[in-house]
Amino acid sequence: DEDGGAGIKSGKKKGGPAYAGGLVLEPKKGLYDKFVLMLDFNSLYPSIIQEYNICFTTVARQLADPADLSAAPPGPQLPEPCLGGPAGPNAAVLPQVIRKLVQRRREVKNMMKTEQNPARRDQLDLRQQALKLTANSVYGCLGFSASRFYARPLAELVTLQGREILQSTVDLAQGTLGLDVIYGDTDSIMINTKCTNMQEVTAMGTKLKREVNRRYKLLEIEVDGIYKSMLLLKKKKYAALKVETATDGSGGLITVMEMKGLDIVRRDWSPLAKREGNHALDLILSGRAAEDVVGDIHESLRKCRADLVAGAVGMDQFIITKQLTKRPEDYPDAANQAHVQVALRLRDAGKREGCNAGETVPYVIALKTESPAEDIASGRASNQSGGGKGLADRAYHPDEVAAEGSGLKVDLHYYLTQQVHPVVTRLCQPIEGTDAAHIADCLGLDPTKFHAQVVGGGNNPDEDDDLLAPATALDDDERFKRCAPLTLRTGAGAFSFAGVAAILSGAVDGNAALAPPPATTPGETIAPSPPAAAAPTSPTTATAGDEDATAAAATTAATAAKVATAAITAAARPLSGHALANQVRLAVRTAISGYYSTALRSDDELAPAETRNVSLRTAGEGADRPSGAAVEPGTLPGDPKCQGVMAKVTSEAALYTQLVHFRRLLSAPDALAKMPEKDRGAARARLPPGTAEALRLATVALDETLARSAYRWIDLSALYGA
Template sequence: MSPHRKRVSALAPDAAAKRRKGDEEPVSKGVFEAHLEQLSQTSEAESISSQERNEVEEGLGTTKSIAFQVFDIETYHEPGSATTFDRTNVKLYGVTHGGNSVCAIVTDYFPHFYFQAPGGFAAEHLDVAQRNLNNAIATSMRRANSSLQLSSVIVDNLVHLSIVYGENIYYYRGSEQKHPFIKVSGSILALNKAKQELKSGGLSFGSGPVQVGTLFEANIDAEVKFMAWSGIVGCGWVEIPVGKGTVLNRKVQSSRCQLEVEVKVRDLIVHEPEGEWGSVAPIRTLSFDIECMGRRGIFPDANEDPVIQIANMVKVEGETEPFIRNCFVLGTCDPIIGSDIIQCQSEKELLEKWAEFVREVDPDILTGYNILNFDLPYILDRAKVLKLPSVAMLGRQRNRASGVRDAPISSKQMGSRVNKSIDIHGRVIFDVLQVVLRDYKLRSYTLNSVSYHFLSEQKEDVEHSIISDLQRGDEHTRRRLAVYCMKDAALPLRLLDKLLSVINYMEMARVTGVPLNYLLTRGQQIKILSMMLRKCKAHNFFLPVIEVQGGDSEGYEGATVIEPLRGFYNEPIATLDFASLYPSIMIAHNLCYTTLLKKPEGEEGKDYIRTPSGNYFATKERRRGLLPVILEDLLAARKRAKNEMKHEKDEFRKMVLNGRQLALKISANSVYGFTGAVVGKLPCLEISQSVTAFGRQMIDLTKSEVEKRYTAGALGGKCVVNAQVIYGDTDSVMVKFGVKTVAEAMEIGLDAATEVSKIFTPPIKLEFEKVYFPYLLINKKRYAGLYFTKPDKHDKMDCKGLETVRRDNCPLVAKVLNTCLEKLLIARDANSALEFAKRVISDLLCNKIDISLLIISKELTKSGDKYQAKQAHVELAARMRKRDPGSAPRLGDRVPYVIIASAKNVPAYEKAEDPAFVLRNNIPIDTKHYLTNQLAKPLARIFEPILGDRAEKTHEGVYFLGTNN
């Protein structure tokens, strides 16, 4: 019922036709209903009484060890009393091979941070320093709570100090000698107080307090720190051996899991996610969707508008279809074959029954479309309004309600938006909308558009404006609404399967070590930080807390782009690509925090290198950097996963391995960006600017070497003319070898990749993968061509940076350019392309183009007053809010609009209008605007290099190369 799901486009001709016929016309059984009916014939629909998980395997935890896949993790503070210590415990939630849910309470883990021991500090100072720090913490705690009673024993054990040896990860200091650091351990609450006291008052151990300077690892999330310390990875398998854990009686369990076991952290067995431990447990995913009784023109308000239906689909990972399909309905409802209809007499009954259903089904993952920002908050808000506390008990903890809070996010890529953050303890919220927003660039993010794009499916045809009418009708109209609601619950599951989202995210969690939900709610940096933390622990390095400074940072020069020799090449163009360029550079040149030098010492080349950006790093003979080791491990693991894929026969296992190799690739390529993030956890511009400097140097060297080596007569006469590099961009060069066939270009390209690779330090390697023929080079990062990996037939038409793949133009531009390029590149018929363009322009000016092809969409990333100039989509969104707040775009939405005809000199931002409003009111389109501002320049770019002089004639005869006519 969110704005992302309920606004059905008015542009689809079939939808418009149905609305013209009238909403009350009987609807015949659709494809979705037929599919549900078919499911009922192949598998019995589950009843409400048989939705619980299988019985716990006999002997599990007593005579058999408990192995389970970890899906969620939380740390929590267990307060002490006047005589008992505070503790920080960890809860791991997961699923066994047999499908049983597990909650493991992990004890004897002590959160900690470090600081470098002050000069003169020795082991004999530990007792007095610890006592003084604990007294300061206790005083601070009593100030915050005057009634707090703390015995001397408790005070003495708030935190513990110990001496460990290691190094700050920044800089190589000429030797491998480790230095004394003080480790501060205790509960999270006590550690937070300790940090405050150390930063403000210092460490008192002798004549007076000493300032401790930088803290280390004091700003890392507790869950990430625990997982790195224990070796557990997100979605990895852990095992509790027989006799090492205490299985709790169901009566005393704090969770609703089938098994709750208490275990010491040192007794956990952690398995590497490979081989049999790379498998996926039979996890349960619940997809749901709600419908609300709205008021006309007003967006549903949880304080006023009731929930009238909740549809649910429950599926086990690896299975093709949901085994539970039901809908909770307020009022009577005709049956839907293949599904259970649970009729409720009141909203209170509906919500309470649904919450009980969730607890009985015990899903590991909750999914749907925009459930994070609409469905779940709405249900929880309604529960508050109706005073139904049991409805908020959706998690796996018996006495912990789910709460909602705002979580503002802001980035250059996604702009500003406010998401909700919801704690459903022990379950992962896997909102499909958030996944698609994060991973795909689309013109529209409505459920209807996304489903059509990926599945060629659409929602059931029900306008949001008639939902209340359907509810107020009879059991037949409520059935129509239930089918609509169930389809909205089914589509997210279909999308997750199609996109392999759960598998891919699961493998990313395993590779980077972070909890699964962190990948959905956090940025890129936490993944690299987690890998760094694990490697640092193994080598006794500590990560400092970097205080982020305000203001703009000093930038550094990016990658090289060789100036393109623009034109149309009716001959094969070979492409040479650097394999994993930035990771390879970091490995080859040993670039790392741990090898960075403040000033060079020794012999250049032997003891240190000077990078092209003027920075200095120790050679691997002096010290092997941690980042190169991490990258080598990632690339080697990817190679293993790809090799396993080749020999794997099980399709599901093959998908898991593919998700793993993609996660490894993405993680390796993210390390460079992590070092260049100035406001990040561990910025190091010396590394990032050195990487791009080496990259620029390598592109220039490649161009020089290719043109020097492959001159006329080279390779026994196979080179008939001098080779020419016509373009180079970041990690690839395009070469014209002057041959006539794709096969000849491939032969010389393969030789070039092998020979030119020899001038670079391993593992830097040039690879030959493709030939473009023909090739249209328009500008930097803008080109198109037929893409060959085999000489006999092209694989595809490849376009980069053109309007065929950009979202900031209307679909007409992409359609016209794509067809013109097909005629130019595949049919090799410039006249046909030209005639097609003329016909489209004529149709446009005669108003014969379907309005759906003229829609422009832009994201509403901030409120109107925060834009420097007036924007068309922002002004339109404001007007739409005045007309109908219920359907108006909200922050984070993409706003679709068309440009309408108006008086001369009216600015474009005032001419933007909602396409549905235009259709309803027969408002004319400003076709000349589309010709001038949308079609003209893109068409000019692709025709000018091919038509040459004829382009000027075209300019006079048609409009698309100049629009003054």
């Protein structure tokens, strides 16, 4: 099986794909309770090289224009068919090499069938896998720029043929045979058989296999799996019960859970979230009535909440693990990385494990509080650790939490809102009878703070993950981590405004918060030029006129120095309230302009099309629309060969979050409300009246725009009818 990826660029920086990779069809998301059939091409890319005789010696390639090195050379064309057929003696060098590898692997697999010694059979199995990997790696060598066999036109030609072969297979299945193709990825397709009879499913697969294979001489498609039920969430993310033959020799059939790309197989989710996700998945794929499944999921979540509050969940269920990709001190944003902060504390404590590059760091999100578990789970507990409110400030090693006298308690609210809720909500997205609000209610959370349904269809998985949790449940560092800073400009230069919270906490001087920071290096200082030195005169030759001229020059130089000093002083003076309000208006207009001029991008990871033109193409079916439903114009790429759904690079949610971020930086009342009541008096004293008035004027200016935001308000008359 091949990856659908494009060529890999050398170097440390990650770039986009050098050319289009494999074809990935837009999935028809949903729960399928009838048999799903998967067919897979055997060694697609090596077979394409043999089928079309693709080689360094057969494909005509053109050099790039030396006058324009940025322009790609024309695409390669398929070579003429070789005499004697693809596998004949006249095949080119590269196809012959692959053919020998395939033949040797076939011989080894035949030896495995008659081998009785288990140890010897394992050796043969490793050998056939190595031969398969070597044959499949031939394409990888063609597309890898650091390979000695690098030939991008050949690799591009192979993937082009792969896309056309998969698309023609889909057209054959849907058009000629009338089958329902629900997903396809590089070398495989999934078909909703809409039947529960195993013999009918097998016959359906055999018929499609026969029709596809008769088109080619070497390419072969096989039935790769039959699934009793499947939950298809998005590209490369699904869970299914695969039908397999029992290993006890009885000849019976059993089902085995198969998962790909789901949150519950990633290690950056806690065992608690994985446990609840697995239980929900078992119920969803059980084949029972939807009402019973939803009821059991809701009851399981209520029990999860009750167990957390009762302290019936062990510490091991809260541990999140993440690997260090470099030394902890080498992270430029270590303050915002939970596992890095824990690793730094381990190193300071003299520990040797869990604080080196390549090692995995376990951590638990906890609070230092005396509040009862019910208040913690409801989000009413305050953190008394003295640190910040960010996730990294609340991350501790499990031993730190379990230490006697630590005063640390597991942050149950975090695990409910940002661990259990997102995982279960994503799995239940296609299930009728429940949504994010219902799931939040079962977990004892405020359902009004959650989205009515999981956000999907975008092209930013990180943003989708954030939107699974309510904005009020996210830490400020998490919610606004992708927002641009508020940049202010004065005559002395531009600077990023630290925010009113930094003033109230004492991290920034309130009198200087609206002025650029003082220069710290010689190249940054701004000072008036010294007055020009007067030309020396000889006492014996000086005249009265010369003395008058010298005095006038000195007076002019002194005046110029005073003017320059005054100008620099004025430039470095803090912004006035009206100046700050105007600059905030400009920043808001820039953000709004960026939203309206944003491009559309396809969510196809392998060939993301990006354009500012709105396509009116409506052929095909949308990702979230039932079969036969019309597709909204503008959601499909203009190129019919490009897959995916078009979405704005800068979404409405991203724009609103950016504007709220500006308000968060400016609003003193909001910042004070987030502080413990006992600290508010000292915080108010740190905010000078002049700065407070300037921030107030800027906040008022920003609120004028926010009040006009259609994203901010819900029109109930349009929602429920006048």
